[in-house]
Every structure is written in structure tokens, then in C-alpha cells.
Amino acid sequence: DQQVKQNSPSLSVQEGRISILNCDYTNSMFDYFLWYKKYPAEGPTFLISISSIKDKNEDGRFTVFLNKSAKHLSLHIVPSQPGDSAVYFCAVVTQSWGKLQFGAGTQVVVTP
Amino acid sequence: EPEVTQTPSHQVTQMGQEVILRCVPISNHLYFYWYRQILGQKVEFLVSFYNNEISEKSEIFDDQFSVERPDGSNFTLKIRSTKLEDSAMYFCASGGSGTDSYEQYFGPGTRLTVT
Numbered sequence: 001d002q003q004v005k006q007n008s009p010s011l012s013v014q015e016g017r018i019s020i021l022n023c024d025y026t027n028s029m030f031d032y033f034l035w036y037k038k039y040p041a042e043g044p045t046f047l048i049s050i051s052s053i054k055d056k057n058e059d060g061r062f063t064v065f066l067n068k069s070a071k072h073l074s075l076h077i078v079p080s081q082p083g084d085s086a087v088y089f090c091a092v093v094t095q096s097w098g099k100l101q102f103g104a105g106t107q108v109v110v111t112p
Numbered sequence: 113e114p115e116v117t118q119t120p121s122h123q124v125t126q127m128g129q130e131v132i133l134r135c136v137p138i139s140n141h142l143y144f145y146w147y148r149q150i151l152g153q154k155v156e157f158l159v160s161f162y163n164n165e166i167s168e169k170s171e172i173f174d175d176q177f178s179v180e181r182p183d184g185s186n187f188t189l190k191i192r193s194t195k196l197e198d199s200a201m202y203f204c205a206s207g208g209s210g211t212d213s214y215e216q217y218f219g220p221g222t223r224l225t226v227t
């Protein structure tokens with residue numbers, strides 16, 4: 001089941017620079033998308049979401065961009081901080097209050 | 113801030129034994145979920161629960177699995193006869209407090225080890 005793909009397993013970025021994480025999906029019917037952050041031995045923590053009626057949503061240092069025609073979303077973190085080092089998952093809502101389908105995750109390492 | 117809680121944090125059991133994983137969802141949420149993550153793999157959906165019944169289940173959620181909301185606050189996942197391949201992190205999630213957003217909030221997980 002490859003409906004949600006995060007093709008970069010890892011990303012290394014310097015503190016203070018921008019982190020850009022990418023996610024592609026295959027089903028054009030999906031219309032709500034979420035990003036989660038996960039530390040080892042913890043549950044996923046909700047970060048930010050976007051609905052298909054928007055192409056951008058911002059919350060502090062986090063911005064999510066949605067390109068519906070390309071079936072692509074991205075998460076920008078700026079500036080990156082050491083505490084941002086974690087695995088980031090994108091997820092799609094398959095139907096109203098239905099299951100989430102997750103990507104494989106991208107491990108972000110923020111270096112000083 | 114309200115959060116989802118799960119107990120135990122780690123459960124070790126022998127193959128063939130029954131286990132019950134417990135969750136307390138966020139109190140005003142209406143939808144409840146179980147997911148699991150086998151080491152090195154994706155987070156995968158198991159089951160969703162709404163209005164005291166299962167609303168959706170995956171092919172993983174076979175007759176060995178069951179869910180219950182026994183008392184209006186707890187939400188449990190039972191595995192009747194555990195197999196080695198059931199070893200994973202199990203996450204409970206909840207959502208749906210009457211808004212239009214579809215965020216699900218996850219608990220810290222239970223690490224299940226089947227020996």
C-alpha cells in the first residue's frame with residue numbers, strides 16, 4: 001500500500017536553516033493532510049494540517065504547502081532548531097474521521 | 113492540555129497468551145483508533161471505533177483482535193492469542209470534538225513484545 005510516499009528517509013540541516021520535507025500521494029480524492037513529529041519511544045505528535053481548499057497553512061515556524069495538481073505536499077521548518085530532530089510523518093485522512101494513512105517518515109537531524 | 117494516555121508502557125508476553133492494551137482517550141473526543149508500528153516499518157491502521165461500534169478495520173484486525181469501550185472513558189485493544197509477529201508499538205488515538213478538522217491525537221504507545 002503506497003498511497004503516501006516520503007521518498008527521503010533522512011535529512012540533515014544546520015541549526016537556523018530551513019528544513020524542507022516532502023510527501024507525495026496517489027489518490028486525488030484525498031482532501032485533508034497532516035504532519036506529525038515523532039521522537040523515539042513516544043507517540044506521534046500532531047504538528048500542522050491543511051485541507052485541500054487551501055494551498056498553504058502556517059503555524060509559527062511550521063508551514064505546510066499543498067500542490068493538489070501535483071499531489072504533493074511539503075513541510076517547511078524555519079528556522080530549524082536542535083529540538084526539531086525527530087522523525088516526521090505525513091498522513092492523509094482517507095475519509096471524514098476515517099483512518100490515517102502514513103508515509104514512511106523522514107528522519108531530520110539538526111546540527112549545531 | 114488534555115492528552116491520550118496508554119497503559120502499560122511495555123508488555124512482555126508469551127506466544128499464545130492474551131493481552132489487553134488500555135487507553136484513555138481525550139474526554140470530549142468521539143472517534144477512537146488503534147494503530148501499530150512494527151520496528152522499522154510504517155505506522156499502520158488497525159481499527160476505528162465510533163458510537164460504541166467498529167466503524168472500520170484493516171485486514172490485520174482479524175478475529176484475534178477485539179476492541180471495547182467498557183465504561184465511557186477507557187478504550188481497550190485485546191489480542192486473544194498473541195503471535196511473534198504481533199510484537200510492535202501499539203498506539204491509541206482519538207479525535208473529533210465537533211470541529212471541522214480531522215486531527216487525531218496519539219498516546220505514547222505500548223511496546224508489546226511477544227516471546
